[in-house]
Amino acid sequence: MLERKKFGSRGWNMTYPFSIGDLRDSSLVLFNYLETQNAVKVPWDDLRYIFGEIMYGGHIIDVRDRLLCNTYLDFFMQDRLLDEAELFPFCEGRDGVSFRTPAPQSYERYLESIEGMPQETPLAFGLHPNAEIGYRTQQCNELFATLLQLQPRKASAEGGAGSQGGQMHAEQVCHEILEEMGDSRFDIEEISQAIPDEEKGPYQHVFLQECQCMNVLVTEMIRSLSELELGFKGELTMSSLMEDLAANLVLDKVPPSWTK
Numbered sequence: 001m002l003e004r005k006k007f008g009s010r011g012w013n014m015t016y017p018f019s020i021g022d023l024r025d026s027s028l029v030l031f032n033y034l035e036t037q038n039a040v041k042v043p044w045d046d047l048r049y050i051f052g053e054i055m056y057g058g059h060i061i062d063v064r065d066r067l068l069c070n071t072y073l074d075f076f077m078q079d080r081l082l083d084e085a086e087l088f089p090f091c092e093g094r095d096g097v098s099f100r101t102p103a104p105q106s107y108e109r110y111l112e113s114i115e116g117m118p119q120e121t122p123l124a125f126g127l128h129p130n131a132e133i134g135y136r137t138q139q140c141n142e143l144f145a146t147l148l149q150l151q152p153r154k155a156s157a158e159g160g161a162g163s164q165g166g167q168m169h170a171e172q173v174c175h176e177i178l179e180e181m182g183d184s185r186f187d188i189e190e191i192s193q194a195i196p197d198e199e200k201g202p203y204q205h206v207f208l209q210e211c212q213c214m215n216v217l218v219t220e221m222i223r224s225l226s227e228l229e230l231g232f233k234g235e236l237t238m239s240s241l242m243e244d245l246a247a248n249l250v251l252d253k254v255p256p257s258w259t260k
Contacts, residue, residue, distance in 0.1 A: 052066075174228055225245075
């Protein structure tokens with residue numbers, strides 16, 4: 001469940017917060033449950049209920065998603081899991097890739113077998129190979145965002161030249177955006193009157209709504225940049241929001257306040 005999550009919510013109707021904590025807690029429950037059982041056979045029915053309805057199922061609110069979760073549990077949690085079962089049958093016979101459980105052996109050999117397993121691919125979960133593109137793209141974006149955040153933003157106690165250059169860049173970007181945007185807002189009433197009544201349909205109404213949203217965004221951009229410009233001039237006290245805006249301008253990133 002956790003490995004499948006990294007390829008996105010494809011196959012699910014919602015995005016669920018499955019985490020490594022769920023996996024850790026499930027393993028502890030499994031260990032404690034087996035330690036207290038005197039039966040020779042593994043109580044698969046009980047374990048499926050605990051994992052499917054409580055541990056992972058506690059996150060799931062959609063009926064079909066719960067069915068998907070239980071289908072996974074019905075497939076994996078049975079006796080053949082302990083006898084070289086194919087964990088990901090969708091990969092069987094593809095380029096020689098196999099995800100079989102190891103045969104009964106010592107604890108050390110189990111660890112060796114687990115370490116030698118190939119890395120999970122979208123094919124292992126019945127997904128298209130392109131499902132990995134979004135995951136890799138997200139990884140790259142997070143990597144570059146982290147590298148950008150490592151760049152110095154603030155001046156040291158003596159005031160460094162690099163920091164001054166960053167502030168100058170932020171001032172320049174702020175001035176350029178304000179100068180280019182000016183008072184460029186859509187005249188909603190004029191646009192609405194230009195569209196004949198007989199031609200107004202769903203697309204036209206959506207278009208007008210998007211124009212209104214754009215006006216709200218432009219207003220927020222001009223307001224925040226104008227405040228920041230006054231802050232650079234010393235006419236207004238720099239707040240934490242203004243500092244965050246300046247830091248994003250230095251990094252050529254879209255400020256979070258503009259994406260809300």
